[in-house]
Amino acid sequence: MDLKQKLASRVSRQGPLAIDGIGSSLARASHRLSIMLALKQMSLSLGGQTMEYHAHCHCKRVRFSFRSPEITTGKRCNCSLCVRRGAVLSPAYIPDADFTLHADERDLAVYLWNDKVVRHYFCKTCGIYTYGAVAGEDGKDRYRVNLGCVEELDALALDITIVDGKALPLADAP
Numbered sequence: 004m005d006l007k008q009k010l011a012s013r014v015s016r017q018g019p020l021a022i023d024g025i026g027s028s029l030a031r032a033s034h035r036l037s038i039m040l041a042l043k044q045m046s047l048s049l050g051g052q053t054m055e056y057h058a059h060c061h062c063k064r065v066r067f068s069f070r071s072p073e074i075t076t077g078k079r080c081n082c083s084l085c086v087r088r089g090a091v092l093s094p095a096y097i098p099d100a101d102f103t104l105h106a107d108e109r110d111l112a113v114y115l116w117n118d119k120v121v122r123h124y125f126c127k128t129c130g131i132y133t134y135g136a137v138a139g140e141d142g143k144d145r146y147r148v149n150l151g152c153v154e155e156l157d158a159l160a161l162d163i164t165i166v167d168g169k170a171l172p173l174a175d176a177p
């Protein structure tokens with residue numbers, strides 16, 4: 004018995020009320036579907052699609068990966084450090100739980116300046132700046148990464164905004 008026959012026999016056995024039953028269950032299903040689609044669209048428009056990104060320095064000794072909403076924008080900064088290194092940075096900090104370093108920490112050097120709160124990591128061999136780490140309010144590190152290190156991402160094609168880091172007060176004169 005195919006679905007059409009089943010429905011027909013249900014209608015004939017249970018009378019017109021069954022039709023309402025079928026109609027309302029269809030309406031419920033279509034309502035559920037439209038809610039699901041709306042939620043999906045909402046998460047997409049908020050950049051909610053989580054991606055797994057892989058990255059490495061120039062000599063590939065330092066590798067790292069991270070999960071993040073799809074990256075479509077980047078940040079550059081005009082502070083005395085950023086203007087010299089010229090990197091395009093991730094638009095947001097990446098939480099510790101979404102960041103993995105796949106490297107021997109001895110291959111990394113760290114640069115501290117100003118208030119010495121942000122640790123700026125770079126490869127000891129090729130000198131490439133890979134990411135900055137800073138402890139969040141929960142005490143766990145969060146990371147802002149050099150998007151130029153990210154595989155299959157054209158950092159210079161992103162929608163880039165300039166952060167006016169130069170205007171921020173310094174903790175002490177360098």
Ligand SMILES: [Zn+2]
Pocket residue numbers: 060061062063064065126127128129130131
């Ligand atoms: Zn390197």
